[in-house]
Amino acid sequence: MGYIESPNYPGDYPANAECVWHISPPPKRRILIVVPEIFLPSEDECGDVLVMRKSASPTSITTYETCQTYERPIAFTSRSRKLWIQFKSNEANSGKGFQVPYVTYDEDYQQLIEDIVRDGRLYASENHQEILKDKKLIKALFDVLAHPQNYFKVTAQESKEMFPRSFIKLLRSKVSRFLRPYK
Numbered sequence: 001m002g003y004i005e006s007p008n009y010p011g012d013y014p015a016n017a018e019c020v021w022h023i024s025p026p027p028k029r030r031i032l033i034v035v036p037e038i039f040l041p042s043e044d045e046c047g048d049v050l051v052m053r054k055s056a057s058p059t060s061i062t063t064y065e066t067c068q069t070y071e072r073p074i075a076f077t078s079r080s081r082k083l084w085i086q087f088k089s090n091e092a093n094s095g096k097g098f099q100v101p102y103v104t105y106d107e108d109y110q111q112l113i114e115d116i117v118r119d120g121r122l123y124a125s126e127n128h129q130e131i132l133k134d135k136k137l138i139k140a141l142f143d144v145l146a147h148p149q150n151y152f153k154v155t156a157q158e159s160k161e162m163f164p165r166s167f168i169k170l171l172r173s174k175v176s177r178f179l180r181p182y183k
Helices: 105-118 126-131 133-147 148-153 155-161 166-179
Strands: 003-005 018-023 029-035 051-054 062-066 076-079 083-088 097-106
Touching: 003 018, 029 062, 029 105, 051 133, 076 097, 076 105, 076 126, 097 133, 105 133, 105 166, 126 166, 133 148, 148 166, 155 166
Parallel strands: none
Antiparallel strands: 003 097, 018 083, 029 076, 029 097, 051 062, 051 083
């Protein structure tokens, strides 16, 4: 698990900043990203932008791109095995920016992870959205998503103390169906 973040986060990032990150997982691993929230000023017509794509080439596969503020979290998998990430700000405005956690997972779990992050119920309630904004809970969630077999190692009491019942139910059904498809 790791993080990418704008300079000075959670303080305002500086003018004319440019940051580039590369995420290159080991063989047979894929990348899961959560954008809990992002604060970029909209007044300057996309002068500040966060881009995630396969490579630095403007024609490479884009996974995510934004130049706006979003306070609603989103989770997604990288559309390629490697990820090039760039944040650029201009001189016009500044904002709080972002802190984006990511984790790599075994590509054998691609179908499960896609099933979870594309399910609207993951984002449907305020409780679920708050999970995706909480560092401790994101780490616990990533532990399960990166290693689904760990789901069954977490005791029922532990998970009830951390997550709302609706969230546990969502994960349990998906992980169980994936790991035990014929039961």
